[in-house]
Amino acid sequence: MSEVVLETKDLSMEFPDGTQALKNVTLTIKKGELVSIIGPSGAGKSTFMRSLNMLNKPTEGQIVFEGENVLKARGKQLRQIRRRIGMVFQHFNLIKRSPTYQNVLHGRLGYLPSLKGGLGRFSEEDTRQALEILRRVGLEDQAFKRADELSGGQQQRVGIAQAIAQTPSLLLADEPIASLDPSSSENVMTYLKNVCQEDGLTSIVNLHQVDFAKKFAHRIIGIKAGEVVFDGSPKELTEGITNYLYYSK
């Protein structure tokens, strides 16, 4: 349990318009950890998560993922890092017009040669795996429907399935339940936790809701105005700290 999967050192990010979204974020994430990042909106949770797979580029600091320097990676090396990091988004971000199983197969793109993947020539084995993963998230009946025919909760489970199809060692989820109703939220978080535990995945989940974070995670990190202000177990997260995190100036 003590092998380090991800390390950030003094990670800072300033957007071109001058917004300082991250300030010296230094964190170590160990293998198998389920981590929740909480904090008010605008705190920098998304910016931090998107830095980890270079969807946005931090201006300073270092990210080491499984021994590789992420910020130095380009082209093929970056693709190979990204394919080992699954990502689930608030708005699902599926290809609406493509069938569900195809969306899951997109998780394999990083493993295919550019041309083959571009033309959608996935192997039979990949397709079988995709259907199997859909079964794991309870969507075997929806495999051939168009993605936008599914409900929000179902679409998010497709999002999880796509990330799992990458056979990642790290799973990121950026507010995966922020656009779902309470019962779908419950359901999606359960599936998310289950797949992480079954596959022994390390996972970081940005959550706005503290109660979901406490239930999901082994470890909670609180971010406020781009800085880490809390890092501890759910038990250690007292009401005082939450109040400080969300309400104090």
Next chain:
Amino acid sequence: MRPYIDKKNKMTKQIYVGLFIIFFIFSLLQVGILDERIFQAFSRVENLLKGMVPPTISEPIDVAGAAVESLQVAVMGTLWGVVFSIVLAMFAAKNVSPHISISYAVKAFAAFVRAVPALIWALLFIVAIGLGPTPGILALAVNSIGMLMKVYAEAIEEIDTGIIDALKATGASQFQVVMQGIIPSIMSIFISWSIFRFDINIRYAAVLGVVGAGGIGWELVRASRVMAYDEVLGITLVIFGMILLAELVTRFLKDRADMATLKAME
């Protein structure tokens, strides 16, 4: 300050109106509202109309061949136009272009191409490579690019950036993002505009022959030069039939495409 600006605006307006009136009067003096030759033309028109009926086609095989050639010019011109437009659109759309300056450059190129009429492209290509259908195809392709690239690029810019992020996050290459994410997302817009453009190109293809860029237009010019007006009408009817047929086909295709979209949206 305010009244001053208002006054200034009013003055510019007055200058524009004044200029327009001067131009209008000048045109009136030079061209006349109605050319008097129109009134003297009745007898000539009568002769023309008499000469037109009954419509004939003296060389049916030639005319049919030319009509088919026009269709081919339209199909090939549209096809090349579509292919180049989609590729260029990937560089023109801000959200997928490798760099914002490339996007501006490609869009400027499209605007220029769009501003030059198809007939002028045809003349340029005839000068460059000689008479025949090839300059016609190139003219239509280039003219299509000006329009299609713009609408494709706009469709791509409308795509939710989250979709592109999600595919990138899987480790997909740029080509894979385009093929698996962008193309499926703009498919219905892509199809309907391409069909619409084919409709336009059919009409152009019929006319392009007039300047010698292949197809049935040339037959029309040939017949009118020898004053075979019955044949002019015959060929005009063939063009009419050709365009009507093309319209039926494109409408059928469009209905099918719309139906597929509707069905998919249920």
